[in-house]
Amino acid sequence: MIEFQAVRKQYDNGTVAVHELSLSVETGTITVLVGPSGCGKTTLMRMVNRMIEPSSGTVLVGGTDVRERDPAHLRRGIGYVIQQAGLFPHRNVLDNVATVPLLHGRSRQEARRRAGELLELVGLPRELGKRYPAQLSGGQQQRVGVARALAADPPVLLMDEPFSAVDPVVREGLQDELLRLQDELDKTVLFVTHDIDEAIKLGEKVAVLRQGGHLAQYAAPDDLLAEPADDFVTAFVGRDRGYRRLSFVESDRVRPEPVDTVELGTQVATELHWRLALDGDGRPRGWLPPEAAVDGALTEDQLAAGGSLYTEHAPLRGALDAALSAPSERGVVVDADGRYVGVISAEHVLDVIQRHRRKVGQGLP
Ligand SMILES: Nc1ncnc2c1ncn2[C@@H]1O[C@H](COP(=O)(O)OP(=O)(O)OP(=O)(O)O)[C@@H](O)[C@H]1O
Numbered sequence: 001m002i003e004f005q006a007v008r009k010q011y012d013n014g015t016v017a018v019h020e021l022s023l024s025v026e027t028g029t030i031t032v033l034v035g036p037s038g039c040g041k042t043t044l045m046r047m048v049n050r051m052i053e054p055s056s057g058t059v060l061v062g063g064t065d066v067r068e069r070d071p072a073h074l075r076r077g078i079g080y081v082i083q084q085a086g087l088f089p090h091r092n093v094l095d096n097v098a099t100v101p102l103l104h105g106r107s108r109q110e111a112r113r114r115a116g117e118l119l120e121l122v123g124l125p126r127e128l129g130k131r132y133p134a135q136l137s138g139g140q141q142q143r144v145g146v147a148r149a150l151a152a153d154p155p156v157l158l159m160d161e162p163f164s165a166v167d168p169v170v171r172e173g174l175q176d177e178l179l180r181l182q183d184e185l186d187k188t189v190l191f192v193t194h195d196i197d198e199a200i201k202l203g204e205k206v207a208v209l210r211q212g213g214h215l216a217q218y219a220a221p222d223d224l225l226a227e228p229a230d231d232f233v234t235a236f237v238g239r240d241r242g243y244r245r246l247s248f249v250e251s252d253r254v255r256p257e258p259v260d261t262v263e264l265g266t267q268v269a270t271e272l273h274w275r276l277a278l279d280g281d282g283r284p285r286g287w288l289p290p291e292a293a294v295d296g297a298l299t300e301d302q303l304a305a306g307g308s309l310y311t312e313h314a315p316l317r318g319a320l321d322a323a324l325s326a327p328s329e330r331g332v333v334v335d336a337d338g339r340y341v342g343v344i345s346a347e348h349v350l351d352v353i354q355r356h357r358r359k360v361g362q363g364l365p
Helices: 041-046 071-076 093-103 108-121 126-130 138-150 168-185 196-202 221-226 231-237 241-248 316-325 346-360
Strands: 002-010 016-025 030-034 056-061 078-082 156-160 188-193 205-210 214-219 261-263 275-278 284-288 309-311 330-334 340-345
Touching: 002 041, 016 041, 016 056, 016 205, 016 214, 030 041, 030 168, 030 196, 041 156, 041 188, 071 078, 078 138, 093 108, 093 126, 093 138, 108 126, 108 138, 138 156, 138 168, 168 196, 188 196, 196 221, 196 241, 205 221, 205 231, 214 221, 214 231, 221 231, 221 241, 241 316, 275 340, 309 316, 316 330, 316 340, 316 346, 340 346
Parallel strands: 030 188, 030 205, 078 156, 156 188, 261 275, 309 330
Antiparallel strands: 002 016, 002 056, 205 214, 275 284, 330 340
8 A cells, every 4th residue: 555665865954764675564453663763763653655765766655656646635645643633723623623624625514523523543532622721631632633634534544753751651541542433434644652562562564664764673563573684683672572562462372360358348347368349330440458447438449459350361461560550469350341250470470471371382582
């Protein structure tokens, strides 16, 4: 769908930002360009919608050389999301999103209706449409930016460090939202980041670039972690790549065990061991520490905050993290509806990992 053929970009001051780079981005996938600052990611991305022209080489979108396309026309089929969302400050949120359908000749009423739908699609309540960008949080602004980029229903979406200006928790939410949206929309997404974790989480394929616009490696995330092409990629993917690879290892061998539970809102006696507190629907709310004396009905503020939850059958990284982050040293396993299933120890997860290694016959690094 997007193809870079021996693309090179040298700026007027002599800087070679992209060095004869060839790369194919498959239709309907998220492909991530990742690399340190200044390695040419943005330059490469902007050649797709002709914001930057290559010095030599060819960029094809949908099989057509972009130079044969009128830039304005080309950009209508290519959504573009940037850091800080790039919203118009003096237009309210709904009008920001409606801009594109209006440009496409829709009536104002129709454009606003479509904008409302898009806000919901990216997980924002329609009421926010009346606010101005400055009245939204950074994460909400980014969602509006995504909604605006999707407004023309473009087959291609370029995203240039779209989530880097928000805090890590919001960022994770936005990443999850993008994966959910992509499941639904099947766009061809080219995503730029300098964060290898973000690249690995989002990319079906990841292109690692190094200084001077060289392609160091282009591979699926698991392959990148398993077999980094050279020292640069090894250093860039980081020391804990063995742990990260667990994100790709699913296993049905995790065997949760029962643990003592207590229900919020009920009277509980003092005990010498950790107990898991559940709400009335069986969802974990936190841990009740040993020897905790509960006067009256059990409330949430008497609990130690729980660790992360592990959803059954999810990749093993989540299982290990749940076990390591729990105050009771036992990770809580939940079903797809978030209801308590059992608990697991870190030792058990490591044992499952060992058995997985033996089964597939290749060690996790
Ligand atoms: N208009 C320009 N004129 C001259 N040099 C430029 C221009 N734009 C970018 N560069 C240089 O080209 C190189 C690549 O820049 P580019 O913005 O593509 O990198 P990047 O990987 O996106 O970086 P970052 O992660 O910091 O955004 C850098 O050395 C940069 O200084």
